[in-house]
Amino acid sequence: xxxxxxxxxxxxxxxxxxxxxxxxxxxxxxxxxxxxxxxxxxxxxxxxxxxxxxxxxxxxxxxxxxxxxxxxxxxxxxxxxxxxxxxxxxxxxxxxxxxxxxxxxxxxxxxxxxxxxxxxxxxxxxxxxxxxxxxxxxxxx
Numbered sequence: 741x742x743x744x745x746x747x748x749x750x751x752x753x754x755x756x757x758x759x760x761x762x763x764x765x766x767x768x769x770x771x772x773x774x775x776x777x778x779x780x781x782x783x784x785x786x787x788x789x790x791x792x793x794x795x796x797x798x799x800x801x802x803x804x805x806x807x808x809x810x811x812x813x814x815x816x817x818x819x820x821x822x823x824x825x826x827x828x829x830x831x832x833x834x835x836x837x838x839x840x841x842x843x844x845x846x847x848x849x850x851x852x853x854x855x856x857x858x859x860x861x862x863x864x865x866x867x868x869x870x871x872x873x874x875x876x877x878x879x880x881x
Contacts, residue, residue, distance in 0.1 A: 755793055811825055856870070
């Protein structure tokens with residue numbers, strides 16, 4: 741199915757993102773400036789829409805702007821460039837796994853504090869007491 745030229749609002753609805761997000765990607769230089777219709781509306785061509793779809797999907801997966809920019813330069817699809825994209829994706833996955841480990845540590849701390857709170861029937865709140873005296877944890881990283 742060929743995608744027709746679309747206004748920014750239609751592209752935003754198609755990609756399920758806000759118009760401001762599309763403006764940001766344009767200002768960041770991730771896409772070429774769309775042409776303007778006689779009424780002044782920006783009109784995105786199918787190639788720009790495909791690029792925006794890639795950008796939005798990568799952004800939704802948490803890729804940083806620099807990585808998205810680099811991936812866009814590698815978007816021709818030959819095998820050597822694909823390996824570079826794979827390398828970028830692998831680095832991002834390592835970062836995601838590190839964040840997951842940090843969040844699991846936070847979850848463990850919170851679980852212990854909540855359990856202590858539930859077991860305490862009198863005296864000061866264990867969560868307030870512990871958190872006001874706790875030193876830096878892995879989550880402060």
